[in-house]
Amino acid sequence: MLLENLNHLSVFKALYFNGPISCPEISKITGSSIPNVAKSLTELIKTGIVEEKGFAFSKGGRKPLIYALDPDQFYIISVATDQFITKIGLVNLNNDFIGEVESFEFNLSDKTATAANLVNKIKRFIARLTIDKVKICAIGVTIPGFVDTEKGISKSFFKEEYGRLRDYITESTGYPTFLDNDSSAIALAELKFGFGREIKEMMVLNVGWGIGLGMVVKGEIFRGFSGFAGEFSHIPLFKNDKICNCGKRGCLETEVSLILIKQQAEKAIAQGETTTIKPDKKGSVDISSVMTEAAKGDALAIKLISNAGYHIGRALAVLIHIMNPETIVLSGKGSEAGKLWFAPIQQALNELCIPVLLNDSNLVLSNLGVNAQLVGGAALVIEHIDQVILKKSNSNS
The missing domain is CATH 3.30.420.40 (ATPase, nucleotide binding domain)
Known part of the structure; x- marks a missing residue:
């Protein structure tokens, strides 16, 4: 198989993660010379793995050819x-x-x-x-x-x-x-197809049934010594004596998760609180409906997300002081609530972060969607x- 050639392999990866792009752009990404890249492209085109896609826009001079992978090769x-x-x-x-x-x-x-x-x-x-x-x-x-x-x-x-x-x-x-x-x-997806294309110091928050974390340091996924870095949910943030799934007490996850928001919504509805969130016949609430109604202005839904967001912000303050990220990306299923997370998270960060560190960290919403x-x-x-x-x-x- 042609991809056994390391030059071909690096060109293939560059096209998958960045294409369609030109030969000089591939050379810049891979660190391989333009003649070597051109040779790889020629051989990959012969096998059908790579296709020419026309000429790139140019303000002057010769327009470079654009290359892309044949999407149906495998x-x-x-x-x-x-x-x-x-x-x-x-x-x-x-x-x-x-x-x-x-x-x-x-x-x-x-x-x-x-x-x-x-x-x-x-x-x-x-x-x-x-x-x-x-x-x-x-x-x-x-x-x-x-x-x-x-x-x-x-x-x-x-x-x-x-x-x-x-x-x-x-x-x-x-x-x-x-x-x-x-x-x-999710952090790898963000690194290759999202904000990571421009930003190399980034924390990617997976707001889901738990609160996960993927870390990008110097343009690579950071895993720590044993490979288990990023257990954000298990920061011991609370003195609530609640036992976490990990067996410890007071973890972030004991107060913040989509599971808890769902349970809190169900309890509030059962107690007669006014809301546009509609449970099913058994009283169960779809977490997506909570986020949808929050976006429409439902007071209960907004309150639940705001409370969770504030606690996430408290934990992020710890992360910012340790890692000094350029950008924090909100992703995962919880990103369906969009920028409703921003105000409560930012409130906690403003209260708890040293300004010189906070001013260098941006909070953004992933654009990769629910299939990240x-x-x-x-x-x-x-x-x-x-x-x-x-x-x-x-x-x-």
Whole structure:
């Protein structure tokens, strides 16, 4: 396979994460000379992996040719699991989703949430695809909790059943699989396709059923010594004596999460508080409806998000003093509430942060949408495409 050539591989990655772009731009991204890049492009065009896309705009002089990957040369399966819902999508080399993203309930705390059941869902998704299955190059799986990306192990879920989750999925599906933490995957998506294209010191907040954190330091995902850096939810911020899921008391997650906002909304409605949030017949509230009604001005919904936002701001103040990030990006499911988070978070930051540090940190809303984790799962595969090639070469030898 041509991508076994390291120059070709670096060009391929540059086109996936930045294309369509010109030869000089690829040279700048990869650090390879223009003649070497041009040679790689010529050979990749011959195989159909790369296409010429016309000329770039130029204010003067010769217009450079623009190059892009052929989006249908091969595909990636991305699996994004949170505590309750799993999504599976097929991604092409344009980073576009092909067909509909499948979504299903998969409660990680339930006994039925086994690795075998997850694999069955993945295999059924693949079986329904109309594309040539040979063109599926790999699977990117992202899940909450402690994930050892090097060994492919989840230390929070599936750990007793099959040991190395990554290897089990690989063996069961026949496709190379890569495993990462959900918040790290969202940070990777932001690094490659969002604000990270311009900003290299960035904290990406995954506001979800818990509050996750992906850290970008010097343009790379920062994982810490053991690979588990970013456990933002478990900052011991409160003296509330509440036991967290981690077993400790007073963690941020004991006071702030979409689960708690949902529960608080249900309790308020049950007590007769006036609101436009509509529960179902069992009194259960859809968290998306809370955020939707907050955007419409519902007082209860705004209060719940504001309270949570203030506590997030308190925790972010600690983070700013330690890491001094240029930008903090709000992402995850909670980003559906949009800029409603900004005022309460900023209030806490103004109260608690040293101004010289706070003035250098911007708070922004991700523009990647609710499928950021899926995008990150696909990016995870491309980041490790050399391993995919190696495994395929070994299997063919």
